[in-house]
Amino acid sequence: MTPSEKITLWLAQLQASGLAARLARLVIAIAGGVALLVSAVQPWDQLDLIPLVAIPMLVATVVLPDSLAGVIFIVVMAGGWLMRAPAEVGWSLALLAIALLMVHLATAFSAQLPSYALVHKQALRRWLVPTAIAVVLVPVVAIAAALIRDAAVPGSMLVTVVALVLATTLIWFAADQRLGRD
Template identity: 55%
Template structure:
């Protein structure tokens, strides 16, 4: 197959892409951009290689959401934060965490369907409720865990684990799952 035939085939596949696929891949691109830009603007000094490697991995995330690229992207952004960021809970940290969560959820959704598949809007709506719950509950649990940890309360690990289990259960049931489903 020649190069122009491959480009023509790629353009035909791009035209056949449905709105749910566009929405998921746009969410990956937007959230990934936030996850790269916010730590770069934060007061801590980030390694110069993080945005370069992250940008390449973000392009791969958008094009191939069912590959290893989203996981590697999240690892690179997290390593950039772990190497130089302060241990305090700050707004840039929370925004980066939410952005990484959106990248994860949108990649999981986009990775389930081929780019040329026509997906009903109902599938996107079913994904949107648990994704919104996760995005809203994630920072609440992180902030609550940070407050409990800073208070030196006995049993704080139990409180943190219980909050994570409760958040996971809320997301599970928001997704329409039940305990008896297999």
């Protein structure tokens, strides 16, 4: 099968898919675009390699959400930020974190489904509460981390780790996850 035939087949399957699958892929594209835009408008100089790797990985994540492209996109975006960004926590970092979180959650949802799956909008309800909690917690944790770091509190790393573990636990139980096999 030639690449053009594969693309034609994928587009036909996507056209036959349900609204939930298309909406999840749209969220991946928009959130990934926001992450790229936030990184691009920063005053510090980001690596030139970041957009050259991140943009194709974002496109590949939208097309094949169950591939390794989504992980590579998130690692490249976060790694580029860690390499060149200033150490302070600000609104741009919180926005980037929320965008990467949305890419992660939408990719996790759409990776469960083949591109031609017919999924009702009700399937998104299970993802709505954990996503809302995570989107609210990201700026709260970022602001708390900035306040703790500026206060020079002994054991601030322990406080941050405990806060993240509690947030992860809250999201886990909000998603109605079970330990072990069902």
